[in-house]
Amino acid sequence: MSDVTQNQPSGPQHWDVKPAFDWKTVLAAVAAFALLSVSAHRMELHRLSSQLGEFLQASVGLKESSQVGRGIGSVAQQMYPLAIAERTPVSLIDHFDPDDLPLFSHLETDTIEESALDAETMQMTTRLVEKTYLVEPVGYLTFTLGKMLETVEMAVWASLFAVLISLPLAWVAARNFTPHPALYGLSRSFVSFLRAVPELISALFLVLAFGFGPIAGILALALHSVGFLAKFFAEDIEAADKAPQDAIRATGAGDLAVLRLAVLPQVLPSYTALTFYILDRNIRMGTVIGLVGAGGIGQELKGRYDMFQYDHVATILLIIFLSVLALDALAAKLRRKLI
Amino acid sequence: MQSFESPAACAEPVLQVSGACKAFPNGPTVLDKVSFDIEPGSFCVLLGASGSGKTTLLRSVIGLNKLDAGSVRICGVESSPKNLRRIRRKVGMVHQDFGLSGRLTAARNVMSGTAPDLPIWRLMLQAYPEYMQRKACSLLSRVGLEAGHVNRLVNGLSGGQKQRVGIARALINAPKLILADEPVASLDPQTAQDVMHLLRQMAKEQGAAVLCSLHQINLSRTFADRIIGLREGRIVFDGPPGQLSQEALSRIFGTGRDVFSPSMVA
Ligand SMILES: Nc1ncnc2c1ncn2[C@@H]1O[C@H](COP(=O)(O)OP(=O)(O)O)[C@@H](O)[C@H]1O
Numbered sequence: 001m002s003d004v005t006q007n008q009p010s011g012p013q014h015w016d017v018k019p020a021f022d023w024k025t026v027l028a029a030v031a032a033f034a035l036l037s038v039s040a041h042r043m044e045l046h047r048l049s050s051q052l053g054e055f056l057q058a059s060v061g062l063k064e065s066s067q068v069g070r071g072i073g074s075v076a077q078q079m080y081p082l083a084i085a086e087r088t089p090v091s092l093i094d095h096f097d098p099d100d101l102p103l104f105s106h107l108e109t110d111t112i113e114e115s116a117l118d119a120e121t122m123q124m125t126t127r128l129v130e131k132t133y134l135v136e137p138v139g140y141l142t143f144t145l146g147k148m149l150e151t152v153e154m155a156v157w158a159s160l161f162a163v164l165i166s167l168p169l170a171w172v173a174a175r176n177f178t179p180h181p182a183l184y185g186l187s188r189s190f191v192s193f194l195r196a197v198p199e200l201i202s203a204l205f206l207v208l209a210f211g212f213g214p215i216a217g218i219l220a221l222a223l224h225s226v227g228f229l230a231k232f233f234a235e236d237i238e239a240a241d242k243a244p245q246d247a248i249r250a251t252g253a254g255d256l257a258v259l260r261l262a263v264l265p266q267v268l269p270s271y272t273a274l275t276f277y278i279l280d281r282n283i284r285m286g287t288v289i290g291l292v293g294a295g296g297i298g299q300e301l302k303g304r305y306d307m308f309q310y311d312h313v314a315t316i317l318l319i320i321f322l323s324v325l326a327l328d329a330l331a332a333k334l335r336r337k338l339i
Numbered sequence: 340m341q342s343f344e345s346p347a348a349c350a351e352p353v354l355q356v357s358g359a360c361k362a363f364p365n366g367p368t369v370l371d372k373v374s375f376d377i378e379p380g381s382f383c384v385l386l387g388a389s390g391s392g393k394t395t396l397l398r399s400v401i402g403l404n405k406l407d408a409g410s411v412r413i414c415g416v417e418s419s420p421k422n423l424r425r426i427r428r429k430v431g432m433v434h435q436d437f438g439l440s441g442r443l444t445a446a447r448n449v450m451s452g453t454a455p456d457l458p459i460w461r462l463m464l465q466a467y468p469e470y471m472q473r474k475a476c477s478l479l480s481r482v483g484l485e486a487g488h489v490n491r492l493v494n495g496l497s498g499g500q501k502q503r504v505g506i507a508r509a510l511i512n513a514p515k516l517i518l519a520d521e522p523v524a525s526l527d528p529q530t531a532q533d534v535m536h537l538l539r540q541m542a543k544e545q546g547a548a549v550l551c552s553l554h555q556i557n558l559s560r561t562f563a564d565r566i567i568g569l570r571e572g573r574i575v576f577d578g579p580p581g582q583l584s585q586e587a588l589s590r591i592f593g594t595g596r597d598v599f600s601p602s603m604v605a
Pocket residue numbers: 363364366369387388389390391392393394395396
């Protein structure tokens with residue numbers, strides 16, 4: 001009798017429940033901590049903590065001033081008030097016609113001191129000159145909004161191109177549908193390469209190739225987006241439920257029919273969500289790549305920043321922020337409708 | 340038993356399986372020298388317990404599994420990679436898990452059975468010709484669905500309705516042979532009766548032979564002209580339902596018929 005019980009699996013009082021973590025987990029945690037400590041030193045994070053501490057002390061009045069506070073303060077002061085109006089010296093406008101002013105605009109005349117070198121006496125003289133300005137009360141605001149629209153258009157085109165390229169690419173890059181294993185490997189590496197190159201870097205080179213402006217921006221955004229979309233489109237195809245695919249295949253249909261009838265209906269919600277994500281991302285990245293001259297609002301931002309016109313910078317930043325918010329709400333609404 | 344009304348019926352057996360063997364990589368043998376013929380217009384039930392190899396056998400017939408040895412002939416044509424797609428067009432399959440696209444409508448799922456005969460642009464645009472839409476609707480009504488179901492997404496249908504859509508899809512290409520893999524496995528007893536009845540009736544009308552796998556003894560007795568008993572990949576019984584004795588049942592299912600008895604669990 002006792003022999004039998006020994007050979008049989010022991011009762012539930014002897015069963016083991018695996019603990020949530022063991023010594024391996026603890027070891028991994030210690031190693032991660034050590035790695036982070038080394039990295040923190042390389043990143044000079046000790047400086048971050050002392051500077052933040054100083055800033056906090058200064059902001060509650062325990063300290064006279066802090067470096068961070070001074071930096072933020074001086075920029076913030078120059079940002080206010082925002083630049084809304086456009087004030088252009090009339091002398092800089094080609095074919096200026098005072099009888100035909102743009103809508104809502106008016107002329108202002110200032111008297112300013114102008115120094116000039118007197119050619120006869122070789123002395124600097126100062127005299128008063130009258131200068132006329134064309135003032136458009138919301139001129140800069142509308143100009144910036146136009147630039148933002150340009151960025152959004154860039155993002156839409158880039159996303160559209162990316163989806164159109166990614167769909168066939170995903171077919172080749174899906175292990176279970178690729179026409180040839182070699183093509184699979186090739187397309188996967190190509191897609192990884194596209195994803196590995198950041199937009200800002202490719203934009204630098206594309207600006208050299210295609211010149212300043214939106215074309216370089218659209219291409220830079222589209223290339224990176226293909227690297228993202230094709231990968232996830234392909235992985236959705238690979239993960240799709242096999243039962244409907246087998247059913248279509250069993251009718252005698254080919255790969256293309258299986259993709260259209262059994263795979264596409266399954267992956268469509270995910271494809272829509274991914275496309276919305278990439279559009280959202282392209283709008284945000286579109287503002288950044290403008291910094292290297294690839295069109296849109298970023299190009300304007302970079303120009304104003306370099307000229308220390310922080311009031312204009314503030315207007316641009318506010319518009320970017322509000323646009324991203326508004327587009328987010330719009331995208332959420334569209335997504336609810338489509339999915 | 341044979342339906343001579345059907346002009347499409349071929350003279351030779353619609354299905355000839357001979358010496359079919361199959362083992363999955365590092366698994367036990369799933370099919371072991373399985374051989375049988377199916378005559379035109381007959382209703383043959385493949386009876387066996389879970390895991391006896393029914394699904395593997397049916398999938399091998401239509402080439403979704405590759406056999407290790409043996410051959411499959413459909414209407415006298417041997418199945419080979421080259422003519423696989425041609426052979427598949429003669430066969431309609433009803434799948435155990437329905438195999439429907441849940442996010443397509445009932446009608447589109449039925450029409451998807453005609454995919455190999457359509458030009459690719461029609462497929463891509465899902466623009467089926469008018470006569471095909473008529474055919475799908477009449478089939479849907481024949482399997483007991485109503486006008487309101489036609490444009491409903493399959494996800495929104497009940498299990499019994501899904502299986503009816505599956506049957507309609509299997510029938511749309513006027514197959515000579517219908518393979519049905521446990522077509523009533525997930526249905527309640529009454530619906531199961533109805534669906535089996537429908538399957539038998541539709542096959543008779545179209546002059547198609549049926550090879551239907553089941554694990555329910557009563558349903559097999561009621562609907563089959565012929566029962567093939569499968570156990571661990573081997574044919575252990577082949578004959579009309581009248582010959583399905585207690586002894587034959589124990590050959591198919593083992594001695595303890597009740598699957599919940601301790602002998603089956605151990
Ligand atoms: N793709 C597969 N890989 C490995 N083993 C499989 C696979 N499909 C089925 N089997 C095995 O083959 C045996 C028979 O399965 P199946 O044909 O599905 O039986 P049934 O349909 O009669 O329940 C089972 O033991 C199952 O585990």
